[in-house]
Amino acid sequence: MGNTPPVGRKVTLSDIAAGCDVSRATVSLVLRGSPLVNKHTRARVEEELRRQGYVYNRAAANLRRRTSSSIALVLNDLANPFFAEFAAGVDEILGNTGFVTLLGSTSESTERELAVLGSLMEHGPAGIILSPAEGGDAEQILAAVGTQTPLLLFNREVGGDITACDHWDRLFLDNQHGARLATEHLIAKGHRRIAFYGGHLGSSSCRQRRAGYVEAMQAAGLTVETRWMVECIPNRLDAVAQSEQLFTETTAPTAAVCYNDAVALGLMLGLHQRGLQPGRDFALTGFDDIAEAAVSAPPLTTLAVTPRARGRQAAELILQRLQEPSASPRQTIVPVQLLVRASSCAPHAA
Amino acid sequence: MGNTPPVGRKVTLSDIAAGCDVSRATVSLVLRGSPLVNKHTRARVEEELRRQGYVYNRAAANLRRRTSSSIALVLNDLANPFFAEFAAGVDEILGNTGFVTLLGSTSESTERELAVLGSLMEHGPAGIILSPAEGGDAEQILAAVGTQTPLLLFNREVGGDITACDHWDRLFLDNQHGARLATEHLIAKGHRRIAFYGGHLGSSSCRQRRAGYVEAMQAAGLTVETRWMVECIPNRLDAVAQSEQLFTETTAPTAAVCYNDAVALGLMLGLHQRGLQPGRDFALTGFDDIAEAAVSAPPLTTLAVTPRARGRQAAELILQRLQEPSASPRQTIVPVQLLVRASSCAPHAA
DNA sequence: CCTTGGGTTTGGAACGATCCAAATTTACCT
DNA sequence: AGGTAAATTTGGATCGTTCCAAACCCAAGG
Numbered sequence: 155m156g157n158t159p160p161v162g163r164k165v166t167l168s169d170i171a172a173g174c175d176v177s178r179a180t181v182s183l184v185l186r187g188s189p190l191v192n193k194h195t196r197a198r199v200e201e202e203l204r205r206q207g208y209v210y211n212r213a214a215a216n217l218r219r220r221t222s223s224s225i226a227l228v229l230n231d232l233a234n235p236f237f238a239e240f241a242a243g244v245d246e247i248l249g250n251t252g253f254v255t256l257l258g259s260t261s262e263s264t265e266r267e268l269a270v271l272g273s274l275m276e277h278g279p280a281g282i283i284l285s286p287a288e289g290g291d292a293e294q295i296l297a298a299v300g301t302q303t304p305l306l307l308f309n310r311e312v313g314g315d316i317t318a319c320d321h322w323d324r325l326f327l328d329n330q331h332g333a334r335l336a337t338e339h340l341i342a343k344g345h346r347r348i349a350f351y352g353g354h355l356g357s358s359s360c361r362q363r364r365a366g367y368v369e370a371m372q373a374a375g376l377t378v379e380t381r382w383m384v385e386c387i388p389n390r391l392d393a394v395a396q397s398e399q400l401f402t403e404t405t406a407p408t409a410a411v412c413y414n415d416a417v418a419l420g421l422m423l424g425l426h427q428r429g430l431q432p433g434r435d436f437a438l439t440g441f442d443d444i445a446e447a448a449v450s451a452p453p454l455t456t457l458a459v460t461p462r463a464r465g466r467q468a469a470e471l472i473l474q475r476l477q478e479p480s481a482s483p484r485q486t487i488v489p490v491q492l493l494v495r496a497s498s499c500a501p502h503a504a
Numbered sequence: 505m506g507n508t509p510p511v512g513r514k515v516t517l518s519d520i521a522a523g524c525d526v527s528r529a530t531v532s533l534v535l536r537g538s539p540l541v542n543k544h545t546r547a548r549v550e551e552e553l554r555r556q557g558y559v560y561n562r563a564a565a566n567l568r569r570r571t572s573s574s575i576a577l578v579l580n581d582l583a584n585p586f587f588a589e590f591a592a593g594v595d596e597i598l599g600n601t602g603f604v605t606l607l608g609s610t611s612e613s614t615e616r617e618l619a620v621l622g623s624l625m626e627h628g629p630a631g632i633i634l635s636p637a638e639g640g641d642a643e644q645i646l647a648a649v650g651t652q653t654p655l656l657l658f659n660r661e662v663g664g665d666i667t668a669c670d671h672w673d674r675l676f677l678d679n680q681h682g683a684r685l686a687t688e689h690l691i692a693k694g695h696r697r698i699a700f701y702g703g704h705l706g707s708s709s710c711r712q713r714r715a716g717y718v719e720a721m722q723a724a725g726l727t728v729e730t731r732w733m734v735e736c737i738p739n740r741l742d743a744v745a746q747s748e749q750l751f752t753e754t755t756a757p758t759a760a761v762c763y764n765d766a767v768a769l770g771l772m773l774g775l776h777q778r779g780l781q782p783g784r785d786f787a788l789t790g791f792d793d794i795a796e797a798a799v800s801a802p803p804l805t806t807l808a809v810t811p812r813a814r815g816r817q818a819a820e821l822i823l824q825r826l827q828e829p830s831a832s833p834r835q836t837i838v839p840v841q842l843l844v845r846a847s848s849c850a851p852h853a854a
Numbered sequence: 855c856c857t858t859g860g861g862t863t864t865g866g867a868a869c870g871a872t873c874c875a876a877a878t879t880t881a882c883c884t
Numbered sequence: 885a886g887g888t889a890a891a892t893t894t895g896g897a898t899c900g901t902t903c904c905a906a907a908c909c910c911a912a913g914g
Contacts, residue, residue, distance in 0.1 A: 878892080880892085
């Protein structure tokens with residue numbers, strides 16, 4: 155009874171139509187649950203769909219309808235748990251909405267970022283969520299993505315002539331306020347010689363966190379020593395390597411606001427190597443609240459940014475943008491929360 | 505000079521053809537770098553492509569050519585650094601090869617896994633890399649992905665009737681041997697009362713690791729106490745909660761082989777709470793070598809699995825499969841390497 | 855018996871690319 | 885100039901779906 159499904163080739167809507175003797179158009183209506191089609195034909199068609207194991211070809215449909223059902227997610231560092239959580243959040247929402255996530259990881263390389271964006275654009279995503287690589291150029295990115303596809307910039311500002319991109323939506327953490335909170339917390343603990351440790355000036359988040367630190371220091375009437383503002387690659391390894399820079403002079407800082415948790419954990423190791431015990435001889439704070447922060451020795455005072463929730467938020471923002479393509483661009487700054495743990499002790503010996 | 509690019513609509517190959525007075529076919533040849541087209545026409549067309557800001561529509565091309573340029577990557581837990589690194593590795597290779605990664609994260613839910621697979625299949629991926637959720641059913645997965653699309657199973661076996669899926673490629677860690685190495689190491693340190701801590705029996709990797717543990721214990725003539733084989737959800741939180749189970753009897757173990765690093769780190773916390781110092785009063789080993797393992801207190805002895813390299817390998821395996829669709833299915837077991845750190849001390853007091 | 859009209863169904867032209875066989879131009883040789 | 889081979893270009897069909905206007909069916913009403 156009935157034809158057999160085609161071999162080797164995928165089952166198409168025409169196969170179904172032929173299989174139960176109706177037109178392609180009718181099958182298409184059934185697939186989309188149109189109320190136009192008669193109950194009995196619908197049943198017959200649905201049976202045939204099952205029988206032949208039909209799978210919908212969304213690419214073909216998208217082509218005809220001039221629509222898209224994918225969102226590109228381009229991240230500067232997927233391996234970083236912060237972004238991995240973020241990606242999980244994005245995918246969670248997109249999956250629920252019938253969109254599919256096109257992933258691109260740039261490993262912090264701007265050339266690769268452009269290549270990835272170019273490649274993803276060829277798949278015609280409905281929108282783009284981009285956490286840019288450091289040192290990227292706004293105009294180049296704009297050239298890669300065009301003006302038709304809405305883009306949500308996450309986490310970092312991008313370099314170059316930004317005015318050309320003022321129609322992009324933005325989702326940023328309140329870096330400045332977060333760093334200010336951390337600094338104020340250390341000041342309240344009694345510290346006066348406080349460093350800002352780690353990060354690259356190339357990234358906007360680092361500049362913003364430094365600004366928050368400076369703000370708090372000045373508000374408290376404390377002097378900001380430029381030799382206590384140390385740059386390093388924001389990972390554990392370089393953070394260990396550069397840590398000695400804090401102790402070159404006779405008067406060393408007693409505390410440090412660190413660019414992020416990875417840097418803070420690296421600094422802890424560096425302190426140990428100098429015979430200092432973090433959380434007793436030296437106070438420090440991080441940023442991100444990665445899983446490790448709660449269980450390091452000592453547990454790390456840091457700023458919670460709930461990356462998974464940020465991912466969900468980013469997905470929702472881009473979906474909203476698809477609803478209203480011409481609404482004015484939106485910049486969202488999400489607050490961060492100070493989590494006090496044992497690493498931010500009072501100064502050891504006065 | 506020349507027409508203006510169309511507004512609102514995307515510029516197509518026909519626009520270019522019209523813009524420089526050649527046929528669509530010629531433009532198509534230029535795009536694909538065919539040697540057939542004359543130098544001068546090529547230059548003219550390329551200029552026009554630039555001028556109008558053309559972007560290739562790969563979906564349309566794929567439709568016509570009956571090909572695909574995407575690979576689906578479905579992971580049970582993207583937020584886990586192990587899988588995040590893996591995903592980064594996959595994307596690294598795929599990106600270089602002109603494929604795009606369709607991401608799907610299932611959060612360890614089998615219903616969601618089926619939904620995600622179904623949704624991704626509609627986009628017609630050339631292949632699938634799947635790290636299945638716990639407790640999934642082979643036949644259901646097979647029904648979702650069909651027999652046309654090659655699938656690479658990563659990290660875990662899947663439940664149910666596997667015989668139906670023996671054409672799937674597989675990439676697994678050598679869990680059994682890894683756990684055996686860890687256990688032998690602890691035995692060599694002088695331990696005789698060794699527990700196997702954490703993981704779910706529902707997952708094949710846990711069963712394999714337990715098997716390796718049992719193997720080593722029996723080979724050394726040591727008894728395996730079933731009350732020292734404790735299950736827990738493989739995350740830090742539950743690992744802390746369940747840790748007391750190791751100490752219910754008068755004779756407690758002096759060491760534990762842990763299901764993975766997260767569990768081991770949780771157990772460390774649990775030990776602290778009992779007043780035991782891991783790496784001095786109690787020895788333990790992990791599995792995975794997550795970033796944290798090297799810097800925990802004490803640093804964790806564990807099995808390195810280099811997830812990023814696994815990701816690259818998975819991508820390469822699936823690409824090979826696309827080259828030779830009918831080659832016989834391949835099962836790859838990758839060796840793991842024991843990294844000895846301070847957590848695996850000798851027994852404290854005999 | 856013919857009309858009217860709601861409920862269903864349908865052919866054929868899109869969408870944006872590629873393939874293929876055939877047409878056109880150019881180049882070269884007697 | 886004429887003829888042939890090589891180089892280049894091209895129309896039209898096609899991939900799997902959706903849209904649209906038109907066609908079909910059947911019962912009720914005049």
